[in-house]
Amino acid sequence: MHIPSPQSHLPTHDVTNQPPERGDADLWAQDAPLREAIAREGGQAEALAAYGATLGTAAMRAAAREANRVLPELRTFDRAGRRLDEVQFHPAYHQLMAAGIGGGYAAVAWEGGTGGHVTHAAMVYLHSQIEPGTCCPMTMTYAAVPALAASETLAAEWRPKLVSRAYDPSVRPVAEKAGATLGMAMTEKQGGSDVRANATRAEPAGDHWRLTGHKWFCSAPMSDGFLTLAQTANGLSCFLVPRWLEGERNAIHLMRLKDKLGNKANASAEIEYHGALAYLLGEEGQGVRTIIEMVHHTRLDTAMAPAGLMRGALGEALHWVRHRRVFQRGLIDQPLMRAVLADLALDVEGALALGLRVARAFDGTAEADRAFARIGVALAKFLNNKRCPQVTYEAMEVLGGMGYVEETPMPMYYREAPLNGIWEGSGNVICLDILRTLAKEPLAGEVLRDELAAARGADARYDAALKAHLERWPGLPAEAEARWFAESLAVLLTASVLLRHAPEAVGTGYAGSRLGESGRITGAIGGVDVAAILGRLEH
Incomplete structure (x- = not known):
C-alpha cells in the first residue's frame, strides 16, 4: 500500500500582523x-542626549534581558573552604553598570555643573526604562555623598571614588580602586522601618569600631562599603563599613540572597557582621540624623524611577499598537484604545514633571x-509609586497575551512597579513624614502653598479642587486621613506644574x-484632547 510522504515543506503559517523588533530607540530624541522639562528645570541636555541614545540601543535592551534572565549567584566559599562572600553577576550586569557609572548617573549631581540633580533624576528616569535593577547600587552611591560630609576624613578617602565615572567591580580596598560604589544596610528583622529597634552592636577598637549583628536587607552587597546603623553606649549611631580591607575581607558574611518578586538583576542579601571593622560617621547617638541625608536623596530616585517604569511600559504599548491591526483597523486608530493610551500618557507626564520640579529644588541653595x-x-x-502598578498593568494589557510573556519587558516592568513605593519608606511612613514635615517646618508649608496658588485661574476644576482641599483640611488632618490628605496634595501639585508648564491639552487633561x-x-475619561496628548508621543 502506498503511503504518501508528508508535505513537510509546506509552511504551517506566515507571520503577519506582528510588530517588528524595536531595534535602536533613542530615549531622549x-x-x-522630557526634553521640555529639562529645558525648563535646568538640566544638562547634551549629557542626557548621549545617555538616552546609549541606553536605547538594541544592545542595551539585550543586556537588560540577560541580566534579568541569569540571576546573581552567591559564592559563600571557594573550593578550599575559604570564605568568599561574593556575588557573581552575568557580564550584562557589568555592561549596564559601566554605562550608568560612565554616563554620570552617580557623579553628575556632585560635579558642580548646572542642574546636576535634575540631570541625575532624568538619568534615573531613562535607566529605569531599560534595566531598573542596576539603578539600586548607583542610586545609593549618588545618595551617600552628602552623608559623608559628617566626617572630613572619610569624605576625603571615599568621595573621589564615589564620584568617579570609572566602574571598577574588582575586589580591592577602596584606596586601590578607580571608582567605588557605596550601599546601605539598615533594616533588621525585628524593626523594619523602626530602625531605633536595631540590635546590631558597635564596640570601640582604637581609631575604629567593631560591629556584631545582622541586617535583614542589604541591597547591592558587592558594594565597596555600606552605611549602616548600630547601637553604641550613647545610642544608635551611623557607621561606614568597608567591604574590603588591606589583604583580607572584612568580617561581613553574606548569609543568603533574597528571592524577590522583581529587581532580579540586583542582588539583595541578608548579612551578618562578625566583628566587622567600621568607622563612625557623625556623632554617637545621632545615627538617624546622619544617615537621613542619604535617605533623603535616595527618595528622589524612588520618586523618579516609577516615572521611568511607566514610560518604558507605555513605549512598549505604543510600539505594539502602531504595528498591529485588529478588526480591520490599526490598533492605534481605535477610539477606545486611544483613550486608554492618552490616560496613561497623562500619568507619565505628571510623574515626570513633578519629579523633575522636585529635583530642581535639590539643586537650589x-x-x-x-x-x-x-x-x-x-x-x-507617594503619588508616582501609587500610580505605577496600575499604569504598568494597563500597558501590559494593551499587548494582550504577549504582554504576559517574558520575551517582552512588560513582566519586568510589572514586577518592578511596587518596589520604589516600598523602598525608603512605604506609603504609610511617607504620609506620616509629610505630616511631620508640615508640622515642624512652617516654611515647607509656605512654599507648598505658593506652588499650589501659582496655578490658580488656569482651570476652574483645579481652582475648585484646591478650594475643597483647603476647606476640608484647614490644618493638618487626623493621622487616619493622612493618605487621603497626601494624595490630594500630590495630585494638586502635579496639576499645578502641568497647568503652568505643559501644553494646554496635557494640563487641562x-x-x-x-x-x-x-x-x-484607566481610559474612563472624557473631555480631553486625546489627539494632542498622543501627538506628543510621536517625537
Missing part, C-alpha cells in the same frame, strides 16, 4: 516631555528650595481627569 525638596520629594514618591468627574478606571 523620542521623548518631547536657598532655604525655600531645601524646604520644598523635603516636602515635594515625599509627595512625588490632567486636571479634568484627576480632579474632575472622570471614572477611576
Whole structure:
C-alpha cells in the first residue's frame, strides 16, 4: 500500500500582523516631555542626549534581558573552604553598570555643573526604562555623598571614588580602586522601618569600631562599603563599613540572597557582621540624623524611577499598537484604545514633571528650595509609586497575551512597579513624614502653598479642587486621613506644574481627569484632547 510522504515543506503559517523588533530607540530624541522639562528645570541636555541614545540601543535592551534572565549567584566559599562572600553577576550586569557609572548617573549631581540633580533624576528616569535593577547600587552611591560630609576624613578617602565615572567591580580596598560604589544596610528583622529597634552592636577598637549583628536587607552587597546603623553606649549611631580591607575581607558574611518578586538583576542579601571593622560617621547617638541625608536623596530616585517604569511600559504599548491591526483597523486608530493610551500618557507626564520640579529644588541653595525638596520629594514618591502598578498593568494589557510573556519587558516592568513605593519608606511612613514635615517646618508649608496658588485661574476644576482641599483640611488632618490628605496634595501639585508648564491639552487633561468627574478606571475619561496628548508621543 502506498503511503504518501508528508508535505513537510509546506509552511504551517506566515507571520503577519506582528510588530517588528524595536531595534535602536533613542530615549531622549523620542521623548518631547522630557526634553521640555529639562529645558525648563535646568538640566544638562547634551549629557542626557548621549545617555538616552546609549541606553536605547538594541544592545542595551539585550543586556537588560540577560541580566534579568541569569540571576546573581552567591559564592559563600571557594573550593578550599575559604570564605568568599561574593556575588557573581552575568557580564550584562557589568555592561549596564559601566554605562550608568560612565554616563554620570552617580557623579553628575556632585560635579558642580548646572542642574546636576535634575540631570541625575532624568538619568534615573531613562535607566529605569531599560534595566531598573542596576539603578539600586548607583542610586545609593549618588545618595551617600552628602552623608559623608559628617566626617572630613572619610569624605576625603571615599568621595573621589564615589564620584568617579570609572566602574571598577574588582575586589580591592577602596584606596586601590578607580571608582567605588557605596550601599546601605539598615533594616533588621525585628524593626523594619523602626530602625531605633536595631540590635546590631558597635564596640570601640582604637581609631575604629567593631560591629556584631545582622541586617535583614542589604541591597547591592558587592558594594565597596555600606552605611549602616548600630547601637553604641550613647545610642544608635551611623557607621561606614568597608567591604574590603588591606589583604583580607572584612568580617561581613553574606548569609543568603533574597528571592524577590522583581529587581532580579540586583542582588539583595541578608548579612551578618562578625566583628566587622567600621568607622563612625557623625556623632554617637545621632545615627538617624546622619544617615537621613542619604535617605533623603535616595527618595528622589524612588520618586523618579516609577516615572521611568511607566514610560518604558507605555513605549512598549505604543510600539505594539502602531504595528498591529485588529478588526480591520490599526490598533492605534481605535477610539477606545486611544483613550486608554492618552490616560496613561497623562500619568507619565505628571510623574515626570513633578519629579523633575522636585529635583530642581535639590539643586537650589536657598532655604525655600531645601524646604520644598523635603516636602515635594515625599509627595512625588507617594503619588508616582501609587500610580505605577496600575499604569504598568494597563500597558501590559494593551499587548494582550504577549504582554504576559517574558520575551517582552512588560513582566519586568510589572514586577518592578511596587518596589520604589516600598523602598525608603512605604506609603504609610511617607504620609506620616509629610505630616511631620508640615508640622515642624512652617516654611515647607509656605512654599507648598505658593506652588499650589501659582496655578490658580488656569482651570476652574483645579481652582475648585484646591478650594475643597483647603476647606476640608484647614490644618493638618487626623493621622487616619493622612493618605487621603497626601494624595490630594500630590495630585494638586502635579496639576499645578502641568497647568503652568505643559501644553494646554496635557494640563487641562490632567486636571479634568484627576480632579474632575472622570471614572477611576484607566481610559474612563472624557473631555480631553486625546489627539494632542498622543501627538506628543510621536517625537
